[in-house]
Amino acid sequence: MSNPLDVLILGGGVIGLTTAWYLAGQGARVRILERGEVGRAASWAGAGILPPALEAVALSPMDRLRALSVRLFPELSAELLRETGVPNGYVVCGGIELPDPEHPGLDLPTEEWHSPGVPVEHWGRETIRATAPYLAPDIDRAVYLPSLAQVRNPWHMRALAEGCRRRGVEILEKFDARLVAHRSRVAVEGIDADRVLVAAGAWSAELLAPLGIRLPVRPVRGQMLLYRTPDAWVRPVLLQGKRYLVPRADGRILVGSTEEEAGFDATTTADGLAGLAAFARRVMPALADASLERSWAGLRPGSPAGVPFLGAIPSFDNLHVACGHFRAGIQLSAATGLVMAQHLLGQPPSIALDSFTAYTVIDS
Ligand SMILES: Cc1cc2nc3c(=O)[nH]c(=O)nc-3n(C[C@H](O)[C@H](O)[C@H](O)COP(=O)(O)OP(=O)(O)OC[C@H]3O[C@@H](n4cnc5c(N)ncnc54)[C@H](O)[C@@H]3O)c2cc1C
Structure with a gap:
């Protein structure tokens, strides 16, 4: 590729930053335009749970993307640490999936947290009491996922941003980008680029709409609570339905999350937080005495069946x-960054992108 710029990325969340990191690793010149500060939107707000997945048995493109990402994460984390000195909190902590009282008949593990072929252990009352005595006494069955991992989102975002800068990526913050079309090419207010990548999370559809492109990506709000406990007394992530408790190594315990259609409103609500607190106490009664440190909400980039859009927009x-x-998005970010970098550099992507563009609807 040639001047003036190789790749212009709109959006500095985990997807934009990870793609920039892999691009810059291959010598591309990359500029990120970020409306606020990099790594402060959904990618900051999330829980950082990395459910396990196995490449050997992953058949669908989505399963393969997930499994590739899970394989890449330890290597990406180690490389980021080596190049920046910033740890991202990656740790294989395991996960315990608990029966969901709202769906009592559901077999464990559920698809929400389990991919094909991943090892699990079925636990009965005695194992639960011996291994996780902090769980509520009425919990008498569970499934243990030993290979589930986590990252600390704010740390991972800091490591990625620093890693990108060190690899020469130019990051422009407080830059509210608008796309303009000139015949078959797009640019941002006078900034031309060989390739333009929209990685603006929940705001991506808004950015593309003025070009006549409709993408079914919408904001889905998730609220979070953070408890501070004196010691790191819980290790595995606790999962129930779509909710979870994520213990951090310093004793903090994250509780998530809601799933709400609230437009671009990223504020918390009394009902949402009360529901999370009740869930947390039900699973771990001792949390009733823990101090609440803070709460927040983030906007997930929702898509049909949760399958991301990856690849070229054919009309430009x-x-x-x-x-x-x-x-x-955190779990899928490593593989997304890698395959998007390959695609943008004209290399065959490790996973074919055809099935990730199927939902793109272009108005002519
Ligand atoms: C509560 C919650 C819990 C979650 N838990 C998990 C989890 O445990 N595991 C997991 O894998 N995923 C989780 N997720 C999902 C994950 O966080 C997201 O899928 C992922 O962060 C999306 O990353 P992104 O880079 O696409 O979007 P974002 O992080 O939202 O980044 C998009 C960026 O684009 C910028 N932008 C928007 N418009 C413009 C513009 N016009 N010009 C310039 N910049 C612009 C925004 O400011 C933002 O910084 C969770 C999400 C939430 C909210």
């Missing part, structure tokens, strides 16, 4: 998207 020569990762 230089426009590409990577968005719509919904509930799994």
